[in-house]
């Protein structure tokens with residue numbers, strides 16, 4: 640009986656063992672079973688109660704048996720029970736791994752030289768250290784053969800593979816994270832689905848001032864190439880997000896529209912360019928020239944603009 644582990648170790652160990660097995664065997668998706676299926680909480684409570692009950696029964700059996708013993712046997716039993724549990728195996732392992740010499744036996748390994756009273760012990764190298772050293776030698780040999788002789792992959796290849804994987808991950812992420820666009824990253828969305836969503840947003844929020852065909856009313860004409868606040872997807876997105884000049888009536892839409900919605904409606908507005916609205920408002924602002932466009936085009940547009948403005 641003396642080697643028996645005490646109840647305060649036994650109960651938690653068995654309890655968590657059952658808990659672990661339960662989590663392992665019950666398939667509950669991402670969530671732990673204990674949360675996904677509340678009934679399991681009740682189950683674990685029962686397990687705990689049963690474990691405690693078993694302990695109580697065992698200890699009372701022990702008690703009853705004890706009472707039946709003779710005085711002498713009782714004494715022996717108590718002595719055996721009170722003997723401290725010894726971690727013999729751990730001590731042995733420690734001794735084996737260090738091979739250290741007890742202080743009382745140091746005399747056996749002392750060397751006979753003596754420097755001003757400082758003497759030296761001839762300790763063996765501790766086995767744990769020696770084994771680790773062997774492991775590094777084996778590792779080194781395998782490494783040398785694998786990478787320097789057989790020429791498995793090298794760091795450059797590893798780097799390239801990781802970059803390629805990261806690029807794919809970024810693309811994946813961008814697909815799901817359209818909402819992250821801002822004025823610096825926004826791009827014209829050519830997808831039909833984006834444009835039709837953009838049109839819906841326009842119809843709901845913007846037609847009151849810009850007309851359904853973009854011809855303009857309170858707000859300026861959005862179909863011509865003249866822009867007060869700059870054309871191109873970035874400027875248009877910025878105008879929608881931040882609003883027009885103070886007091887003109889164009890509010891900042893960033894409070895009510897998500898970034899992706901502003902990108903969609905901005906793209907839709909750009910598709911209106913060059914269409915012929917029923918009641919076009921007179922051009923306001925200036926012809927907007929895309930600074931990113933190839934230079935020839937800019938030349939062409941600039942000559943055009945003088946021609947138009949001279950009219």
Ligand code: HEC
Pocket residue numbers: 840841844845846847848849857858859861865866867868869870875878879882883884885887888889890892904905908923924
């Ligand atoms: C209350 C009326 C009103 C509503 C509603 C409105 N706008 Fe405007 N919008 C204006 C006015 C006025 C201007 C001119 C702002 C200025 O001159 O600074 C303007 C300017 C613009 C411009 C810049 C045009 C240019 O020439 O630079 C864009 C783009 C625009 N609006 C898009 C939208 C979109 C998209 C919506 C809907 C989400 C919308 N507006 C809703 C009144 C409105």
